[in-house]
Amino acid sequence: MEDFNPCRYAVINEKNPREIVMLRGFGCSWRRCRFCDYHLDFSQDGKANSALNQKQLEKVTGIHGKLEVINSGSFVDLDEDTLALITKTCVSRGIGQIHFECHWRHRKETAPFRRRFAAHGIELKIKTGVETFDSLFRESYLSKGIDTDSPEEIAQFFDEVCLLQGLPGQTAESMEQDIRTGLAFFERVCINIMQKNRRPIQPDPGVIGIFARELYPKYINNDRVDILMENTAFGVGGAAEHAE
Ligand code: SF4
Numbered sequence: 001m002e003d004f005n006p007c008r009y010a011v012i013n014e015k016n017p018r019e020i021v022m023l024r025g026f027g028c029s030w031r032r033c034r035f036c037d038y039h040l041d042f043s044q045d046g047k048a049n050s051a052l053n054q055k056q057l058e059k060v061t062g063i064h065g066k067l068e069v070i071n072s073g074s075f076v077d078l079d080e081d082t083l084a085l086i087t088k089t090c091v092s093r094g095i096g097q098i099h100f101e102c103h104w105r106h107r108k109e110t111a112p113f114r115r116r117f118a119a120h121g122i123e124l125k126i127k128t129g130v131e132t133f134d135s136l137f138r139e140s141y142l143s144k145g146i147d148t149d150s151p152e153e154i155a156q157f158f159d160e161v162c163l164l165q166g167l168p169g170q171t172a173e174s175m176e177q178d179i180r181t182g183l184a185f186f187e188r189v190c191i192n193i194m195q196k197n198r199r200p201i202q203p204d205p206g207v208i209g210i211f212a213r214e215l216y217p218k219y220i221n222n223d224r225v226d227i228l229m230e231n232t233a234f235g236v237g238g239a240a241e242h243a244e
Contacts, residue, residue, distance in 0.1 A: 006041070009059040010235025015223050016188065018066035018099065022236040023053040023082060028073025030103050032143045035131075035164065035194065035201040038237075041072040046079035053082040062093025068100075070236070075100035075126075076109050090122050099125045099160070104146040107157035127160035127190065133181045134174065141169070142201065155185040165215075166194040166208040167201065175207075175215055183224060190226040191219070 008022040026049070027042030043049050060067060067090060071078055078086075090098060098117065102110060107128075114124045132138050135149035142164070148154065154161070161182045165175045182189035193211065194203035212229075219225045231237055 006237050007232075008056045008236055011063060012068075012234060013064075015226060016066070017064040018068050018097075019060050019062075019064060020068040020070065020234050020236055021053075021056045021060065023056060023069060023071045023078060024049045025071040025073055025075075025077035025082070026079065027077060028103070029077065030073070030105060030145050032145060033129075033131075033199075034141070034143045035167075035197075035199055037197045037199050039072050042077075046081070050079050050081035050085065053078070054085055057085055057089045060089050060093055060095070062090075062095050065095055066097045066099070067095050068234075069098060070101050074102040074106045076102065076106045076113070087117065087120050087122065091120055096121060097123045097125060099127060101127050101129070101162075102158070104128060104144075104148075104154070104157075110157050125159045125187070126157070127162060127188075128154065128158040129162040129164070130154060130182070131162065131164040132170075132174070132178050134178070137169065141167075151181050151185040159186060160188040160190065161186045162190045162192055164192050164194055165211050166203050168204040168207065170204070170207050172210050172214045175211060176218075179215065179219060179225070183222075188224050188226070190228065192228045192231065195231050 006022060010020050012018050012020055024041060024043055026044060028039035031039050069075060069086060110126050117124050131142055131144055133151055138144045138146065163178050163182060179189060193208055196203055216227060220227055
């Protein structure tokens with residue numbers, strides 16, 4: 001991959017206070033989402049990944065008792081040394097909750113991971129990028145790779161969802177419907193506003209304007225909703241689109 005040197009550690013003091021680290025894994029195993037170039041942050045060199053990840057995890061203090069771990073794809077794409085280091089870091093810093101991201105295709109791997117971390121007294125909150133509950137739009141336009149149109153089924157495996165808004169074809173009504181569905185079935189909703197990148201799907205400034213005028217004021221004070229108008233809003237990242 002080309003040079004990518006983002007900020008990888010930050011502390012979020014507002015809603016759902018937590019520390020956040022952006023680690024590097026073997027890479028997203030899906031890589032087909034037509035809006036995403038975030039998956040370019042990966043390496044097949046597990047030792048190099050764990051060395052890089054160790055440096056970031058050393059910064060974690062446990063200040064809020066919660067840690068969010070994001071990486072280029074799903075947390076199951078992290079190497080075993082990094083997973084062990086995450087566990088050790090949480091235990092030694094008194095962190096009882098980890099937020100991870102995971103693609104739908106790995107849904108059946110989530111339960112064993114929940115048990116594995118629970119054995120160390122750590123609860124997992126697993127977030128998945130649904131982007132929209134309109135499955136026709138999602139699969140024919142975004143190529144997200146989720147083969148169900150049932151939010152109930154998605155919620156059997158995941159606690160939180162990411163939505164992608166500001167896309168051509170979205171309306172105030174369709175975006176709000178997605179937010180309402182997300183809030184009805186999941187503990188938290190993270191709304192990512194589409195950012196221009198090297199992939200085919202581009203942000204729609206008109207739709208982003210509608211979001212900013214009509215939906216941002218309605219949901220910005222909702223404690224269960226994060227809104228990322230920029231993809232670096234959590235203080236990590238710097239050259240890519242969000243994902244799970
Ligand atoms: S959005 Fe997530 S699942 Fe899709 S290609 Fe990017 S990293 Fe992979």
